[in-house]
Amino acid sequence: MTGSTRKTALIIGASRALGLALAAEYVQRGWEVIATVRGSQRTGLHELAESAEGRLLVESVDMTKPEEVSALRERLAGRTLDLLFVNAAIAKGDIPIGEVPTEMFVEVMVTNALSPMRVVESFRSLVAPTGTIGVMSSSQGSVSLNTDGGQDTYRASKSALNQLMRCYAARYVEDTRTLLLIDPGWVRTELGGPDADLSIDQSIPGVARTIEGHSGKRGLHFLDYQGQVVPW
Template sequence: MPPASTRTALIIGASRGLGLGMARELLTRGWHVVGTVRNAARRELFALADRSRGKLAVETVDINEPDQVAALRRRLNGRRFDLLFVNAGIAGDLAGTIGTIGAETFTQVMVTNALSPMRVVEALQALVPASGTIGVMSSGLGSVADNEEGGWEVYRASKAALNTMMRSFAARHAGDPRSLLLIAPGWVRTDMGGPEAPLDVETSMRGVVDTIIAQAGKPGLQYLNHDGRTLRW
């Protein structure tokens, strides 16, 4: 991986929470960052860009709109990123079960958490060179093997689907020298994680970035926790 002062990252979904925290952490380490927002009315990332001395640029894209993803790809044509990281997710109806949740909510969670992130990976992967890393924000709740308590049924299913589709992507790109990562951020105090979560965003993202950097140059797909531990599929 090149020196920190020349490293570049494209973070899809950086307007708040984990994505915004990742942008801050990478900037602190000297990276140049392009971060995306879905709604330009959310000002936190723009304010960070104003303070970044030109190291952070902001793009707007709704990943659930394929035309917008294609337009972003055209705008970034010719750019190269050491890291493409897709951070997207909604909670949906956390209390709902498969027996009670409506089809519209189920579809919304599955599209936003699984289908759209992988479509972004497919659309933007050519911007990442052979020495680069493609990462997606997963969750420990996406582990089928570790699902022994239930709860968060549709959210769990969406992250398990994301993990499976990323495995399919890796299988289709066997021999690809790039590092492919599914990262679980831990239980974090965000709008989704709630106030009782043990991790703050800064601690989680510091660990996530440490893990990403440690895995650079290691080809193949890994499913890792924010502290670098391997998670069970």
């Protein structure tokens, strides 16, 4: 690809784990990548940028702070994005919902559901009409798949995220962009834990293939890293 024909991705939440691996995957695929960290501390993303031959721009944003989201939107105002992907998730332990402190519940919901949608709403106009808007979800957000319970607050936050994306899709029903909720699988990260089924290297290439495989397929799709439909 030449500099003028490279596609551009903005990946929100790429300092480590899945987000960092996704940024690296798109750099490897020849894309121009803008990827974000929180704060000014050096991360693996900065190290990746040093070897990316100028094709990775590191930006800073805490997406739970609307003023920082707005500032980043202003800084990128002249860009056209082929992909906007929001990666965000925290979990605060496997606590029955009746025992979850209000502050903890609010923190998880704001981080996992509200903030990603604020980013989507803020940056949507930068995404090309044939582009893709994706958000990292989870099969744990599926109501119909929840037969075992557990992880109440995390599950609820991902279900809320899925519902909010459906609201978004309905609000912009004439939009030609592709909308994706992606389940990366159960991955061995700090969030997924050491007993998870997949390594990051098994998950993320599949996530990228799924995103690119649905390019141009307008409307909202809830898919896993293998491109399979996840039931709501």
